[in-house]
Amino acid sequence: MLRFCYGPMDCGKSTLALQINHNHARQGRRGMLLVRHDRSGAPQITSRIGITREATEIGADTDLRQLLRGQWVAGRHVDYLIVDEAQFLSPAQVEQLAELADEVRIDVYCFGIATDFQSRLFPGARRLFELADELQPVQVEVLCWCGAPGRFNARVRDGEVLREGDTVVVADTAPGRIVEHASSSPAEPDITTLRYQVLCRRHFRLGDLGPATLRRGQLRLT
Numbered sequence: 001m002l003r004f005c006y007g008p009m010d011c012g013k014s015t016l017a018l019q020i021n022h023n024h025a026r027q028g029r030r031g032m033l034l035v036r037h038d039r040s041g042a043p044q045i046t047s048r049i050g051i052t053r054e055a056t057e058i059g060a061d062t063d064l065r066q067l068l069r070g071q072w073v074a075g076r077h078v079d080y081l082i083v084d085e086a087q088f089l090s091p092a093q094v095e096q097l098a099e100l101a102d103e104v105r106i107d108v109y110c111f112g113i114a115t116d117f118q119s120r121l122f123p124g125a126r127r128l129f130e131l132a133d134e135l136q137p138v139q140v141e142v143l144c145w146c147g148a149p150g151r152f153n154a155r156v157r158d159g160e161v162l163r164e165g166d167t168v169v170v171a172d173t174a175p176g177r178i179v180e181h182a183s184s185s186p187a188e189p190d191i192t193t194l195r196y197q198v199l200c201r202r203h204f205r206l207g208d209l210g211p212a213t214l215r216r217g218q219l220r221l222t
């Protein structure tokens with residue numbers, strides 16, 4: 001089975017990934033934790049509630065079938081794979097996961113964000129929507145400021161929702177942290193002015209960040 005659990009940032013996907021890993025490991029099954037990009041710099045899956053597990057980092061060109069073969073050659077059986085930040089997988093890597101699920105009966109659990117800051121599907125997420133046996137929205141507690149379910153990750157600079165810009169890769173972040181990789185420029189992101197805010201579809205469309213956000217130059221009326 002190939003499964004994709006998806007949701008906006010900070011909805012608890014990594015926590016769920018580690019919980020599923022725990023449930024399987026307790027049954028004596030052997031799994032591998034994979035991550036495509038990591039928010040902390042070290043290959044690991046980090047949940048917001050403070051649990052961390054070491055993971056194997058996947059590169060852009062990693063063939064996941066060869067990765068598994070390496071495990072078998074070393075005498076290590078693998079029953080399941082857990083892939084965090086799966087939106088960053090290439091479409092080809094998603095196809096490799098489907099092949100592993102079909103041909104070697106490995107259970108594959110992918111966790112990730114569906115859409116980027118322009119509300120477009122990430123290529124890896126798109127391929128997962130096309131191929132996965134099960135699609136599971138993570139039941140989020142992340143809400144828009146209006147109270148509606150948060151669905152989109154708005155990229156915000158100086159109180160404005162950004163609609164254009166480089167296609168950047170946004171990692172699910174710990175609170176207050178931004179992990180961003182521009183494929184064109186490896187420069188450090190400007191974390192002082194750039195942030196992400198989860199919004200419902202209506203407020204994402206309208207670019208409405210809510211009453212708590214003052215735009216630059218506005219005066220608060222009390």
Ligand SMILES: [Zn+2]
Binds near residue numbers: 144146148201
């Ligand atoms: Zn809203």
